[in-house]
Amino acid sequence: MSGRIAYALLLLLLLALAVPTAYAGTVPLEDSGDKPYILVTLPVLADIISGIAGERATVESLVSPGIAVITYELTPRDSARIEEASIFIYVGYGSEEVLGEYAKSIREYRGVVRLLDVLEPAGIASEDNPYFWLDPLRTANSLDYLVDILSRVDPEGRQYYESRAAQLRERLLELDEWIKEKVSLIPEDQRLLVTVRDTMRYYAERYGFEVVGFIVARPGTYEPTAGSVTRLLDAMIEKGVRVAFIEYEEAGTTLREVLETISEEAGVRTVEFLYIESLAPQLGVSSYEELMKANTMTLVENLARGRENGQASAGESVYKGSLFILEPFRYDFMIRGTLTLIAAMAASALVGSFAVIRGWAIFGDALAHGALAGLVVAYFIGASFYFGALAAGLFVALSVSAVERRTRLRADVVIAVTFVTMLSISIALLSRAGGATISIEDVLFADVTAVSPEMMARTVGLSLAIIAFTIAIGRHLLVYVVDPVIAAAMGVRTGILHYSLLALLALTIVTAFFAIGYVPAIAAMMVPPATAFIISRRPVEFMVKSVGIAVVSAIAGVYASYYLDVNAGASAILVSAGMFAVAVATHKAANSR
Amino acid sequence: MTLGAKAPACIMENVTVRYSQNSPPAIEGVSFKAELGEMVLLAGPNGGGKSTIIKTLLGLVKPEKGRVLVLGRDPSKDNDVRRLIGYVPQISELNIYAPLTLWDLVSLGRRPRFGALFRLPEEDVRIVNESIELVGLSDKAHKKLSELSGGMLARALIARALVQEPQIYLLDEPFESIDAQSESIIMDLLVREKKRGKLVIIAEHHMNGLDAVDRVIYVNRRILAVGKPEEVLPRLNPSMAGGSSG
Numbered sequence: 001m002s003g004r005i006a007y008a009l010l011l012l013l014l015l016a017l018a019v020p021t022a023y024a025g026t027v028p029l030e031d032s033g034d035k036p037y038i039l040v041t042l043p044v045l046a047d048i049i050s051g052i053a054g055e056r057a058t059v060e061s062l063v064s065p066g067i068a069v070i071t072y073e074l075t076p077r078d079s080a081r082i083e084e085a086s087i088f089i090y091v092g093y094g095s096e097e098v099l100g101e102y103a104k105s106i107r108e109y110r111g112v113v114r115l116l117d118v119l120e121p122a123g124i125a126s127e128d129n130p131y132f133w134l135d136p137l138r139t140a141n142s143l144d145y146l147v148d149i150l151s152r153v154d155p156e157g158r159q160y161y162e163s164r165a166a167q168l169r170e171r172l173l174e175l176d177e178w179i180k181e182k183v184s185l186i187p188e189d190q191r192l193l194v195t196v197r198d199t200m201r202y203y204a205e206r207y208g209f210e211v212v213g214f215i216v217a218r219p220g221t222y223e224p225t226a227g228s229v230t231r232l233l234d235a236m237i238e239k240g241v242r243v244a245f246i247e248y249e250e251a252g253t254t255l256r257e258v259l260e261t262i263s264e265e266a267g268v269r270t271v272e273f274l275y276i277e278s279l280a281p282q283l284g285v286s287s288y289e290e291l292m293k294a295n296t297m298t299l300v301e302n303l304a305r306g307r308e309n310g311q312a313s314a315g316e317s318v319y320k321g322s323l324f325i326l327e328p329f330r331y332d333f334m335i336r337g338t339l340t341l342i343a344a345m346a347a348s349a350l351v352g353s354f355a356v357i358r359g360w361a362i363f364g365d366a367l368a369h370g371a372l373a374g375l376v377v378a379y380f381i382g383a384s385f386y387f388g389a390l391a392a393g394l395f396v397a398l399s400v401s402a403v404e405r406r407t408r409l410r411a412d413v414v415i416a417v418t419f420v421t422m423l424s425i426s427i428a429l430l431s432r433a434g435g436a437t438i439s440i441e442d443v444l445f446a447d448v449t450a451v452s453p454e455m456m457a458r459t460v461g462l463s464l465a466i467i468a469f470t471i472a473i474g475r476h477l478l479v480y481v482v483d484p485v486i487a488a489a490m491g492v493r494t495g496i497l498h499y500s501l502l503a504l505l506a507l508t509i510v511t512a513f514f515a516i517g518y519v520p521a522i523a524a525m526m527v528p529p530a531t532a533f534i535i536s537r538r539p540v541e542f543m544v545k546s547v548g549i550a551v552v553s554a555i556a557g558v559y560a561s562y563y564l565d566v567n568a569g570a571s572a573i574l575v576s577a578g579m580f581a582v583a584v585a586t587h588k589a590a591n592s593r
Numbered sequence: 594m595t596l597g598a599k600a601p602a603c604i605m606e607n608v609t610v611r612y613s614q615n616s617p618p619a620i621e622g623v624s625f626k627a628e629l630g631e632m633v634l635l636a637g638p639n640g641g642g643k644s645t646i647i648k649t650l651l652g653l654v655k656p657e658k659g660r661v662l663v664l665g666r667d668p669s670k671d672n673d674v675r676r677l678i679g680y681v682p683q684i685s686e687l688n689i690y691a692p693l694t695l696w697d698l699v700s701l702g703r704r705p706r707f708g709a710l711f712r713l714p715e716e717d718v719r720i721v722n723e724s725i726e727l728v729g730l731s732d733k734a735h736k737k738l739s740e741l742s743g744g745m746l747a748r749a750l751i752a753r754a755l756v757q758e759p760q761i762y763l764l765d766e767p768f769e770s771i772d773a774q775s776e777s778i779i780m781d782l783l784v785r786e787k788k789r790g791k792l793v794i795i796a797e798h799h800m801n802g803l804d805a806v807d808r809v810i811y812v813n814r815r816i817l818a819v820g821k822p823e824e825v826l827p828r829l830n831p832s833m834a835g836g837s838s839g
């Protein structure tokens with residue numbers, strides 16, 4: 001889902017930049033003389049192709065070293081580079097393919113080459129092995145085709161390119177031999193790969209490793225689910241995996257946390273980093289060759305010595321055959337995730353009940369977007385994400401009521417304006433977030449499979465505090481939300497209650513979104529109360545049903561996530577939404593009687 | 594309660610209220626006094642400032658100029674004095690889509706006595722039940738607000754004010770578009786409260802049964818007339834005067 005959001009943000013940005021981009025093409029870039037200017041998507045690809053191009057052509061990568069493709073955002077300057085290039089080359093997998101699509105639309109299909117289209121018919125590559133181009137032998141076999149491509153823009157250079165390609169082939173074959181020699185140091189039964197994404201298949205196929213598993217497949221395609229993660233943990237224990245590897249591109253993501261969480265449970269060590277899409281010059285990885293050597297050494301250092309201390313981790317046997325009801329909870333991480341989801345959803349439902357009576361159902365949206373903007377700002381100034389989000393949530397809450405009072409606009413108008421403003425701040429700042437391997441969207445898409453003991457303690461503690469405080473002021477709060485005017489007329493201190501409810505909403509949504517994710521947090525505040533609203537006659541009944549629906553949905557969501565392989569937070573919300581639909585249907589039937 | 598028993602229960606002195614800086618005042622230079630044991634009708638055209646006077650007495654609206662005293666205190670600064678006012682809003686201002694039964698709505702009048710989870714002591718439950726019976730809605734006590742007619746809602750709001758046991762009743766168009774039965778039940782209760790020494794102020798542009806009304810204050814931004822119904826109404830509001838013959 002994070003990928004889709006990233007694309008959505010990119011598309012929005014593209015729309016916003018459509019006009020300036022049209023003129024940016026006329027801005028002269030640095031003089032490249034008469035040399036062909038070859039633009040490729042990724043630094044590794046640029047390094048390989050410049051090995052052929054040598055002095056005859058300028059080869060640049062659209063994505064800078066150290067930036068993951070998924071976090072890359074197109075700037076007007078980059079659009080100009082795409083337009084100016086003699087040729088644009090991309091591989092054509094996952095999120096990298098999106099850059100190819102941009103190039104096609106910007107260049108109106110002139111001189112855009114998708115390598116997979118060329119190499120797949122030649123039997124060198126296949127679409128289901130996304131990082132094939134990191135394999136030295138496949139790359140060596142691709143060189144003739146790359147020479148052809150370069151010669152298209154520079155026909156006189158063909159001979160030059162051919163001779164350089166021959167030299168490069170030698171180096172690639174040497175690299176392959178070097179890797180084989182190093183890998184031979186790893187006992188065969190230890191050649192096991194567990195990674196965050198499905199990134200090492202090319203390596204496993206070439207050098208005789210087994211890919212035991214990964215948290216998700218390609219970038220932007222799947223979310224982890226309770227079921228898939230539990231099965232990975234089963235497999236890790238069964239195969240006696242001792243080390244799991246984290247890709248450099250995943251350094252700051254939730255997926256990495258998921259892998260770390262389950263690895264801890266299996267007694268598996270996690271190791272940084274394997275390099276896939278990015279180069280990291282600051283870490284001594286500034287070329288394709290260095291990347292392959294660094295990855296190989298990381299594998300050798302961590303897998304070759306596994307033997308001596310191996311007896312400890314193979315100990316735990318795989319739990320097989322159990323009650324349907326208990327099966328999902330055989331690992332601690334699932335229990336933590338479930339308790340966290342229940343606590344966050346229960347607190348959201350209770351506070352949301354008051355918001356729904358008050359007519360503030362949509363407020364959760366504005367607060368969540370505000371909190372997102374706060375999180376992004378906190379990221380830029382290096383402050384705590386949690387307090388950044390909370391401060392921004394409170395700011396939104398206060399400014400909505402201030403604007404409402406000052407202008408006498410209806411609350412929904414003010415909320416809508418605030419909502420899109422905060423979202424725009426996030427988009428604007430995120431587009432400047434290049435240069436980091438962290439993807440802020442990923443931080444937001446928290447998942448129940450990635451709940452650390454600290455996160456559980458914080459979420460459950462805060463949720464209980466929110467519930468206790470809400471119950472404590474509930475009798476006053478109810479009078480206020482039912483009718484603020486009557487409440488004020490009765491001598492209720494409505495000002496204090498107004499701000500207490502706003503603060504509760506902000507605190508609740510921020511607590512929930514770090515634990516269960518952004519969209520589930522917004523939905524948890526609205527859907528269970530909306531459902532309870534339809535089927536309740538009295539206030540206490542309403543709140544009890546609202547919390548009950550939230551708890552049942554949370555538990556059902558975890559089971560769905562385990563048995564049906566869907567995201568837990570999202571399925572919990574879908575269960576609530578299903579109950580809402582049933583409530584609506586039966587409610588109508590009752591009225592027509 | 595003996596609060597300010599000697600002084601007039603409500604005093605407005607030269608009060609001007611404006612809702613925003615550029616708009617004309619809703620009421621201007623309004624002065625009047627009202628005593629406990631009196632029933633006062635605030636009459637006048639729609640938009641003439643009747644609701645504004647009610648809200649100003651409640652302290653919900655702050656006057657730009659002038660002085661307001663309710664039981665000797667400034668209601669905009671003193672939350673406690675508001676508890677001695679039984680306010681009956683227009684039905685249209687009520688949030689009928691809250692998950693409340695009629696019983697719950699009436700019980701809100703005993704709010705200071707709520708325990709945890711909105712539980713009321715038995716004594717208060719009895720008071721709530723009695724008030725609901727007084728307005729003739731015992732059989733509807735467990736209906737949701739959205740299932741009640743306008744007349745029932747008006748009676749429920751009266752019951753809510755009754756359980757508050759106030760010194761002053763402020764009613765904003767309580768008879769607006771309700772049935773005759775509800776109107777007579779409400780009027781009987783208000784007369785009873787007046788006889789018990791409470792001040793009853795009714796803002797209404799049209800009502801039957803003016804017999805119990807001691808004074809009419811006719812307001813259209815300013816106070817245009819004050820006097821007995823038969824003196825004021827025939828001149829300024831003949832249609833209402835006609836209705837008083839019964």
